[in-house]
Amino acid sequence: xxxxxxxxxxxxxxxxxxxxxxxxxxxxxxxxxxxxxxxxxxxxxxxxxxxxxxxxxxxxxxxxxxxxxxxxxxxxxxxxxxxxxxxxxxxxxxxxxxxxxxxxxxxxxxxxxxxxxxxxxxxxxxxxxxxxxxxxxxxxxxxxxxxxxxxxxxxxxxxxxxxxxxxxxxxxxxxxxxxxxxxxxxxxxxxxxxxxxxxxxxxxxxxxxxxxxxxxxxxxxxxxxxxxxxxxxxxxxxxxxxxxxxxxxxxxxxxxx
Amino acid sequence: xxxxxxxxxxxxxxxxxxxxxxxxxxxxxxxxxxxxxxxxxxxxxxxxxxxxxxxxxxxxxxxxxxxxxxxxxxxxxxxxxxxxxxxxxxxxxxxxxxxxxxxxxxxxxxxxxxxxxxxxxxxxxxxxxxxxxxxxxxxxxxxxxxxxxxxxxxxxxxxxxxxxxxxxxxxxxxxxxxxxxxxxxxxxxxxxxxxxxxxxxxxxxxxxxxxxxxxxxxxxxxxxxxxxxxxxxxxxxxxxxxxxxxxxxxxxxxxxxxxxxxxxxxxxxxxxxxxxxxxxxxxxxxxxxxxxxxxxxxxxxxxxxxxxxxxxxxxxxxxxxxxxxxx
Numbered sequence: 001x002x003x004x005x006x007x008x009x010x011x012x013x014x015x016x017x018x019x020x021x022x023x024x025x026x027x028x029x030x031x032x033x034x035x036x037x038x039x040x041x042x043x044x045x046x047x048x049x050x051x052x053x054x055x056x057x058x059x060x061x062x063x064x065x066x067x068x069x070x071x072x073x074x075x076x077x078x079x080x081x082x083x084x085x086x087x088x089x090x091x092x093x094x095x096x097x098x099x100x101x102x103x104x105x106x107x108x109x110x111x112x113x114x115x116x117x118x119x120x121x122x123x124x125x126x127x128x129x130x131x132x133x134x135x136x137x138x139x140x141x142x143x144x145x146x147x148x149x150x151x152x153x154x155x156x157x158x159x160x161x162x163x164x165x166x167x168x169x170x171x172x173x174x175x176x177x178x179x180x181x182x183x184x185x186x187x188x189x190x191x192x193x194x195x196x197x198x199x200x201x202x203x204x205x206x207x208x209x210x211x212x213x214x215x216x217x218x219x220x221x222x223x224x225x226x227x228x229x230x231x232x233x234x235x236x237x238x239x240x241x242x243x244x245x246x247x248x249x250x251x252x253x254x255x256x257x
Numbered sequence: 258x259x260x261x262x263x264x265x266x267x268x269x270x271x272x273x274x275x276x277x278x279x280x281x282x283x284x285x286x287x288x289x290x291x292x293x294x295x296x297x298x299x300x301x302x303x304x305x306x307x308x309x310x311x312x313x314x315x316x317x318x319x320x321x322x323x324x325x326x327x328x329x330x331x332x333x334x335x336x337x338x339x340x341x342x343x344x345x346x347x348x349x350x351x352x353x354x355x356x357x358x359x360x361x362x363x364x365x366x367x368x369x370x371x372x373x374x375x376x377x378x379x380x381x382x383x384x385x386x387x388x389x390x391x392x393x394x395x396x397x398x399x400x401x402x403x404x405x406x407x408x409x410x411x412x413x414x415x416x417x418x419x420x421x422x423x424x425x426x427x428x429x430x431x432x433x434x435x436x437x438x439x440x441x442x443x444x445x446x447x448x449x450x451x452x453x454x455x456x457x458x459x460x461x462x463x464x465x466x467x468x469x470x471x472x473x474x475x476x477x478x479x480x481x482x483x484x485x486x487x488x489x490x491x492x493x494x495x496x497x498x499x500x501x502x503x504x505x506x507x508x509x510x511x512x513x514x515x516x517x518x519x520x521x522x523x524x525x526x527x528x529x530x531x532x533x534x535x536x537x538x539x540x541x542x543x544x545x546x547x548x549x550x551x552x553x554x555x556x557x558x559x560x561x562x563x564x565x566x567x568x569x570x571x572x573x574x575x576x577x578x579x580x581x582x583x584x
Contacts, residue, residue, distance in 0.1 A: 189440060190449075192449040203289060213275055
């Protein structure tokens with residue numbers, strides 16, 4: 001019920017985003033709606049956590065709600081500090097909207113089921129939450145990268161390049177710690193090995209390596225250049241594939257639904 | 258002299274590092290798309306001949322343990338080590354930030370420990386029943402005392418618990434509990450709760466009074482030339498179930514073909530056999546592991562985490578300072 005209501009609000013927020021594009025200024029109402037959606041999604045996760053008695057991040061449905069809520073949070077924070085770039089806010093909220101919509105796919109069950117024994121671990125919350133907070137910053141960097149590619153004004157491009165960089169340096173340590181390091185520690189206590197070359201692990205490592213390349217390219221040339229923007233786009237596409245593609249296409253220990 | 262200097266410069270260059278990372282990314286994606294660790298025949302049946310040849314030649318079916326992967330990982334190790342050393346040597350520069358090098362150091366520790374782990378790790382998996390004994394060495398063994406299967410109210414698995422006793426020469430008996438996500442140490446060996454299986458079976462008595470046990474999926478030949486296969490046992494809900502309420506589904510087979518599906522209860526007959534009793538037993542799957550490298554990998558993880566935290570903090574301070582100066 002709550003996610004369905006949030007979905008309706010998301011549709012309205014997306015329409016307001018389009019209006020904001022014409023006005024060349026993000027609308028406050030759009031941001032308020034994104035904040036309400038954030039609160040609804042987090043509320044639903046808290047409700048499920050209370051019923052399950054562990055953090056509700058044990059299936060794709062819950063992961064999608066959390067991921068989308070985190071992207072909304074990054075958008076809200078950006079709006080509070082900048083109050084501009086309607087296109088950037090529109091494209092990032094559209095990504096969040098698309099991800100949120102996937103929660104209603106027939107392939108994804110929203111059934112509230114108690115977790116399997118392997119998921120009953122304190123590491124679950126750290127591993128999943130930090131990964132998605134990191135990826136939320138990557139999503140914003142992706143939105144900014146797309147914005148960069150459509151811009152013509154060099155000054156604006158420089159500013160957006162900085163936003164991409166700041167988002168990636170914010171997301172990179174969170175993704176590395178949550179996705180790779182805490183995941184490895186959890187795998188060590190659950191399966192007796194820190195790393196098993198499971199498809200999800202491989203693609204997480206690949207995503208980490210792509211963003212590592214981005215940071216090194218930035219360290220080598222401080223000026224804005226289009227190659228780093230392409231690397232940022234590739235990084236987010238890989239992160240999305242790691243989340244959805246691996247779950248549904250490549251069988252492994254992480255192929256939960 | 259000039260050549261060795263240039264060679265060192267090339268080996269520690271960020272450009273080489275990036276080329277190696279790109280190579281690792283491409284090969285890792287390819288390896289992730291090819292099922293790993295299968296028998297050669299699997300690839301022969303599922304891929305074109307030319308691709309199978311390449312997979313087997315380059316050891317792509319076990320890519321992360323192959324020579325090619327080891328060479329790339331080794332080159333990354335050297336590149337990173339030389340680069341970190343050079344950066345540290347030139348640290349007098351005002352702009353020098355040590356924290357990224359701490360991350361590099363952590364990665365180096367993990368890479369080195371990974372090699373140690375590959376060379377020294379020992380792992381054995383066993384399916385065990387309650388009452389079974391496993392020798393860990395000449396002087397120590399464990400005994401499976403009890404298997405516990407915790408369930409949610411809807412019947413789904415909540416936890417699998419194995420209670421064991423650990424016996425060592427000149428030491429007192431130790432009682433240990435192993436559960437999912439909570440391994441236990443027996444001597445120097447870590448034991449993990451890896452798998453669980455519920456085995457169901459029936460005791461069947463033939464016309465001569467001989468009793469045989471049949472588990473699900475098992476086949477038994479009768480005097481009339483027919484075979485019976487136990488397909489499933491239906492246990493009604495409840496803690497104490499009377500025998501007459503339990504039924505078992507059998508496939509009656511002739512010449513390896515199913516000719517009938519028959520469900521009988523305790524005391525009833527099928528193909529000359531009388532079903533006497535049904536049994537339900539749990540089996541635990543334990544993984545026994547020793548890995549001298551893992552402690553160093555964990556140390557590497559801690560180093561990276563501290564490097565990440567400090568890089569993050571120093572970068573944030575730098576950005577905030579810059580913004581403060583601008584405003």
